Amino acid sequence: MTQTLLSKLDRREAVIGIVGMGYVGQPLALRYVNVGFRVLGFDINADRVAELNAGHSSIEHIADADMAAAIARGLTCTTDISRITQADAIIMCVPTPLNKYREPDLSYVTQTCDAIAPYLRAGQVVSLESTTYPGTTEEEILPRVTAGGLVAGQDIYIVYSPEREDPGNADFNTASIPKIVGGHTSACLEVGTALYTAAIDRVVPVSSTKAAEMTKLLENIQRAVNIGLVNEMKIVADRMGIDIFEVVDAAATKPFGFSAYYPGPGLGGHCIPIDPFYLTWKAREYGLHTRFIELAGEINQRMPDYVLGKLIRALNDRSKPLAGVDILFLGISYKKNVDDVRESPAVQLMELVREHGGRVSYSDPHVPRFPQMRAHSFDLVSEEISAARLAAADAVVLTTDHDAFDYGLILEHAVLIIDSRGKYRDAAPNVVRA
Amino acid sequence: MTQTLLSKLDRREAVIGIVGMGYVGQPLALRYVNVGFRVLGFDINADRVAELNAGHSSIEHIADADMAAAIARGLTCTTDISRITQADAIIMCVPTPLNKYREPDLSYVTQTCDAIAPYLRAGQVVSLESTTYPGTTEEEILPRVTAGGLVAGQDIYIVYSPEREDPGNADFNTASIPKIVGGHTSACLEVGTALYTAAIDRVVPVSSTKAAEMTKLLENIQRAVNIGLVNEMKIVADRMGIDIFEVVDAAATKPFGFSAYYPGPGLGGHCIPIDPFYLTWKAREYGLHTRFIELAGEINQRMPDYVLGKLIRALNDRSKPLAGVDILFLGISYKKNVDDVRESPAVQLMELVREHGGRVSYSDPHVPRFPQMRAHSFDLVSEEISAARLAAADAVVLTTDHDAFDYGLILEHAVLIIDSRGKYRDAAPNVVRA
Numbered sequence: 107m108t109q110t111l112l113s114k115l116d117r118r119e120a121v122i123g124i125v126g127m128g129y130v131g132q133p134l135a136l137r138y139v140n141v142g143f144r145v146l147g148f149d150i151n152a153d154r155v156a157e158l159n160a161g162h163s164s165i166e167h168i169a170d171a172d173m174a175a176a177i178a179r180g181l182t183c184t185t186d187i188s189r190i191t192q193a194d195a196i197i198m199c200v201p202t203p204l205n206k207y208r209e210p211d212l213s214y215v216t217q218t219c220d221a222i223a224p225y226l227r228a229g230q231v232v233s234l235e236s237t238t239y240p241g242t243t244e245e246e247i248l249p250r251v252t253a254g255g256l257v258a259g260q261d262i263y264i265v266y267s268p269e270r271e272d273p274g275n276a277d278f279n280t281a282s283i284p285k286i287v288g289g290h291t292s293a294c295l296e297v298g299t300a301l302y303t304a305a306i307d308r309v310v311p312v313s314s315t316k317a318a319e320m321t322k323l324l325e326n327i328q329r330a331v332n333i334g335l336v337n338e339m340k341i342v343a344d345r346m347g348i349d350i351f352e353v354v355d356a357a358a359t360k361p362f363g364f365s366a367y368y369p370g371p372g373l374g375g376h377c378i379p380i381d382p383f384y385l386t387w388k389a390r391e392y393g394l395h396t397r398f399i400e401l402a403g404e405i406n407q408r409m410p411d412y413v414l415g416k417l418i419r420a421l422n423d424r425s426k427p428l429a430g431v432d433i434l435f436l437g438i439s440y441k442k443n444v445d446d447v448r449e450s451p452a453v454q455l456m457e458l459v460r461e462h463g464g465r466v467s468y469s470d471p472h473v474p475r476f477p478q479m480r481a482h483s484f485d486l487v488s489e490e491i492s493a494a495r496l497a498a499a500d501a502v503v504l505t506t507d508h509d510a511f512d513y514g515l516i517l518e519h520a521v522l523i524i525d526s527r528g529k530y531r532d533a534a535p536n537v538v539r540a
Numbered sequence: 541m542t543q544t545l546l547s548k549l550d551r552r553e554a555v556i557g558i559v560g561m562g563y564v565g566q567p568l569a570l571r572y573v574n575v576g577f578r579v580l581g582f583d584i585n586a587d588r589v590a591e592l593n594a595g596h597s598s599i600e601h602i603a604d605a606d607m608a609a610a611i612a613r614g615l616t617c618t619t620d621i622s623r624i625t626q627a628d629a630i631i632m633c634v635p636t637p638l639n640k641y642r643e644p645d646l647s648y649v650t651q652t653c654d655a656i657a658p659y660l661r662a663g664q665v666v667s668l669e670s671t672t673y674p675g676t677t678e679e680e681i682l683p684r685v686t687a688g689g690l691v692a693g694q695d696i697y698i699v700y701s702p703e704r705e706d707p708g709n710a711d712f713n714t715a716s717i718p719k720i721v722g723g724h725t726s727a728c729l730e731v732g733t734a735l736y737t738a739a740i741d742r743v744v745p746v747s748s749t750k751a752a753e754m755t756k757l758l759e760n761i762q763r764a765v766n767i768g769l770v771n772e773m774k775i776v777a778d779r780m781g782i783d784i785f786e787v788v789d790a791a792a793t794k795p796f797g798f799s800a801y802y803p804g805p806g807l808g809g810h811c812i813p814i815d816p817f818y819l820t821w822k823a824r825e826y827g828l829h830t831r832f833i834e835l836a837g838e839i840n841q842r843m844p845d846y847v848l849g850k851l852i853r854a855l856n857d858r859s860k861p862l863a864g865v866d867i868l869f870l871g872i873s874y875k876k877n878v879d880d881v882r883e884s885p886a887v888q889l890m891e892l893v894r895e896h897g898g899r900v901s902y903s904d905p906h907v908p909r910f911p912q913m914r915a916h917s918f919d920l921v922s923e924e925i926s927a928a929r930l931a932a933a934d935a936v937v938l939t940t941d942h943d944a945f946d947y948g949l950i951l952e953h954a955v956l957i958i959d960s961r962g963k964y965r966d967a968a969p970n971v972v973r974a
Binding site: 240241270272275277278282283284286308310312313314316317318320321324325327328329331332334335338339341342343345346347348349352353354356357359360361362363364365385388389392394396397398401405 | 674675704706709711712716717718720742744746747748750751752754755756758759761762763765766768769772773775776777779780781782783786787788790791793794795796797798799819822823826828830831832835839
């Protein structure tokens with residue numbers, strides 16, 4: 107069985123099924139098609155499936171032309187989960203969010219497993235790519251996949267291989283980012299390695315699915331903690347009359363042992379603010395408390411409040427309240443040059459300003475209309491920035507430093523700039539660092 | 541005045557005075573001599589001065605031949621502080637430790653300033669290289685240097701330029717590590733930049749002495765926090781049956797956004813465990829609490845206890861108590877391939893084992909005899925490791941993973957290895973990860 111599947115993968119005759127055609131599934135599907143595989147893309151969202159089959163990517167950094175070419179070459183998207191049986195490899199790329207008590211919400215993963223279970227057959231490999239706590243594959247995937255009698259490592263192969271997508275990163279893509287793979291058995295690892303070797307330049311096998319799960323968490327935990335640290339340092343430096351951005355730049359000249367992280371208005375996106383708490387939750391089962399994660403979460407979540415305080419003080423220095431004045435936000439996605447507003451600190455800050463009675467508007471070339479979000483609602487469209495519009499705002503808050511902004515124009519015409527990204531390094535009377 | 545000094549520096553006619561001929565002062569003195577300057581090396585330790593003048597370095601990684609050559613070419617060491625008046629540049633490289641309440645002990649800095657003050661004259665530049673809190677140069681150096689009437693930035697130039705020595709680093713040396721410089725005035729910065737440009741490949745000017753002070757602290761704070769984080773992750777991973785070293789190695793394959801830090805038996809050396817608390821102390825003046833620093837300190841300081849627990853449990857599994865048994869420590873310096881035992885966690889662990897009644901011995905090719913230390917006293921010399929010696933110990937504790945150790949021999953003959961450095965990645969019945 108193992109040899110048959112390995113040989114299919116090697117000859118690119120295997121059908122790759124990707125479940126969850128979002129920001130992870132889409133580029134992965136394109137990559138498999140581009141190296142010669144037939145790919146089935148599964149999604150529960152019928153509108154998205156229709157759009158994809160019509161050659162329209164739902165992601166800004168994936169061109170429609172690339173999606174259309176993939177559809178022409180061998181990608182078929184579908185909502186029909188029974189077609190899982192046609193796939194030799196099943197790769198799950200579904201969300202793993204937190205609920206409002208910061209507990210893991212594995213419902214997308216378990217519902218996917220339950221949905222595919224009736225259609226599983228011998229000779230398939232099932233891989234989970236969603237970020238999750240150590241033990242998920244063994245505790246949640248394995249029992250569901252083997253419930254019908256298939257034996258893991260013999261009939262069916264179970265692996266965990268975390269996605270490492272970095273939207274907006276111009277230096278690395280799906281193929282060139284090394285891929286960690288852990289298998290439930292050694293045969294599972296062998297098949298998982300073959301599955302990804304077919305499409306990814308470098309595959310890194312580890313000794314267990316747990317080790318692979320922990321690897322992805324450690325990457326994002328380190329990032330959350332380092333951002334938390336530099337945010338705390340920003341507050342200290344600010345009080346001491348020191349520019350933290352200058353300090354980080356200077357420290358970054360050390361050619362070893364230092365990595366530059368920059369402070370900001372908070373922590374955003376679907377990974378860094380969320381993933382670490384998957385470990386926090388699981389660690390409790392062992393009676394352990396993940397203190398760095400908690401501290402980073404606490405400090406990072408407080409940053410929008412910090413920026414708000416700077417805004418209120420700067421307005422106050424100009425004898426203005428926040429209530430009733432015109433606050434224009436520049437950039438509302440969670441990081442620069444992307445269109446993703448999930449968990450964006452800019453949006454949290456917009457909420458805070460609105461709660462205080464400020465009149466909120468925004469400009470973001472990547473987000474033409476404020477999207478539907480679970481927790482936030484603004485009936486707004488992106489405004490064009492002109493000299494007049496900038497001059498009319500009581501304050502502009504630079505929340506996301508997109509390359510597309512005309513920073514010279516902003517500096518020239520804005521009455522007051524609250525700069526949370528260190529974009530304006532030289533002192534100016536209308537710039538307040540936040 | 542400025543032009544005269546700049547010209548002397550440019551023509552290498554300036555005399556460089558270095559105060560504190562330790563692990564920072566010695567390589568810096570050698571570098572200035574090697575680029576053609578005359579150097580006066582000041583130290584309060586007459587024995588060390590005599591040794592240096594006789595061509596004997598006190599530091600393992602500086603060869604006696606290099607020191608002897610420098611003495612022959614233009615380095616003179618002295619205890620006579622009145623000769624400061626002969627120096628055009630005065631570079632202070634003295635220790636900045638903590639007292640037992642973890643408060644900054646600036647006595648070496650202030651005593652140096654008071655000692656040199658009577659011999660200062662117009663046309664000199666004074667640079668502090670010791671790691672310290674933001675504000676030290678303005679608050680402690682400036683008043684002492686200008687007490688006799690010299691005007692800073694006009695008669696005398698005051699700069700802060702943190703040392704970035706990394707003993708044992710084969711890739712970078714004094715000349716190739718970029719040097720941060722902050723000046724009290726713009727003329728001070730100009731002179732300071734010229735002083736270091738003469739000897740260092742790349743000089744990085746920053747806007748103030750405070751910014752330069754903060755830069756060095758941020759570098760070491762980031763390191764302390766990241767080591768604290770991975771030590772906490774080690775404890776969590778261990779309980780989950782995951783090998784943290786495998787996980788760090790796997791995460792390090794991510795080509796962006798992750799830096800590998802490895803756990804260990806604690807945090808050692810004269811910088812990383814100490815420097816961060818300089819900021820903690822100063823931040824209190826501003827009503828701020830540096831929580832990441834405190835947390836990292838707490839976790840890192842607890843690691844020797846964690847290793848002790850692993851040792852006691854492993855002995856217990858072999859039906860042995862710790863009291864009365866033979867514990868051989870491998871490596872007692874604070875990091876590998878160096879001879880420095882300051883703040884070494886290995887030494888703290890030796891103390892703990894002795895307190896519990898264990899019989900303590902050690903082997904360290906870099907530390908032939910246990911040195912005199914302020915807080916620790918062991919009347920021990922380094923033992924040779926032989927098959928018989930290893931087999932005789934009830935446990936060997938790998939505390940510092942020097943390259944010089946014969947790890948195959950240790951694995952073959954030791955009854956029990958407590959490995960705190962992840963040196964033995966494959967499971968073996970006599971290896972316990974700690």
